[in-house]
Amino acid sequence: QVQLVESGGGVVQPGRSLRLSCAASGFPFSNNAMHWVRQAPGKGLEWVALISADGSFRDYADSVKGRCSSSRDNSKNTLFLELNSLRGEDTAIYYCAREGIVGVVDDWGQGTLVTVSS
Amino acid sequence: EILMTQSPATLSVSPGERATLSCRASQSVGNNLAWFQQKPGQAPRLLIYDASTRAAGVPARFSGGGSGTESTLTITSLQSEDFAVYYCQQYHIRPLTFGGGTKVEIK
Numbered sequence: 001q002v003q004l005v006e007s008g009g010g011v012v013q014p015g016r017s018l019r020l021s022c023a024a025s026g027f028p029f030s031n032n033a034m035h036w037v038r039q040a041p042g043k044g045l046e047w048v049a050l051i052s053a054d055g056s057f058r059d060y061a062d063s064v065k066g067r068c069s070s071s072r073d074n075s076k077n078t079l080f081l082e083l084n085s086l087r088g089e090d091t092a093i094y095y096c097a098r099e100g101i102v103g104v105v106d107d108w109g110q111g112t113l114v115t116v117s118s
Numbered sequence: 119e120i121l122m123t124q125s126p127a128t129l130s131v132s133p134g135e136r137a138t139l140s141c142r143a144s145q146s147v148g149n150n151l152a153w154f155q156q157k158p159g160q161a162p163r164l165l166i167y168d169a170s171t172r173a174a175g176v177p178a179r180f181s182g183g184g185s186g187t188e189s190t191l192t193i194t195s196l197q198s199e200d201f202a203v204y205y206c207q208q209y210h211i212r213p214l215t216f217g218g219g220t221k222v223e224i225k
Contacts, residue, residue, distance in 0.1 A: 044219050050212070105209075
């Protein structure tokens with residue numbers, strides 16, 4: 001079955017950078033666009049980034065645009081999210097999620113917690 | 119950006135009763151509307167997509183309706199495992215946007 005496992009979260013100081021990873025298995029990874037969605041503690045869901053199946057197209061939420069870069073290695077079935085110039089409001093659980101049917105985010109990882117604090 | 123508004127914020131329902139959750143979009147999203155369920159400490163789970171299509175493995179007591187700017191999620195005969203937070207999400211236009219959620223709690 002589809003499995004998505006995020007890693008790379010932790011406590012990071014404001015202004016620093018962090019790289020999150022998402023290891024995918026159970027489906028042909030190179031066939032699917034992938035998303036990152038985050039959830040601040042006790043809050044709702046916020047879409048962060050999209051990367052197309054072949055990595056040629058990327059889109060970002062305004063809240064992270066210019067500070068965020070999504071990439072993927074289809075040979076290793078792995079998705080990445082690099083976050084720069086981190087701020088307190090970036091504190092959240094970051095989920096990677098698969099896009100199945102066009103536009104539909106149908107499978108999610110368990111998330112990795114990023115805490116931005118000095 | 120399309121703003122998604124869910125109501126009510128909290129819904130108190132007795133087990134076995136029916137729950138109806140609403141989601142309003144600031145502009146038409148066509149049928150490009152999904153519903154997710156999230157339990158504490160867990161990732162969201164896709165319930166409904168294309169406004170009314172149940173995802174694989176989702177019980178028939180969950181149904182979605184509506185289109186355009188108004189959508190509903192109905193849960194008939196609530197079971198104990200259905201008490202959770204529910205989010206609507208549009209994928210008609212990027213950025214993808216979510217509603218603020220409706221918490222379904224035990225009355």
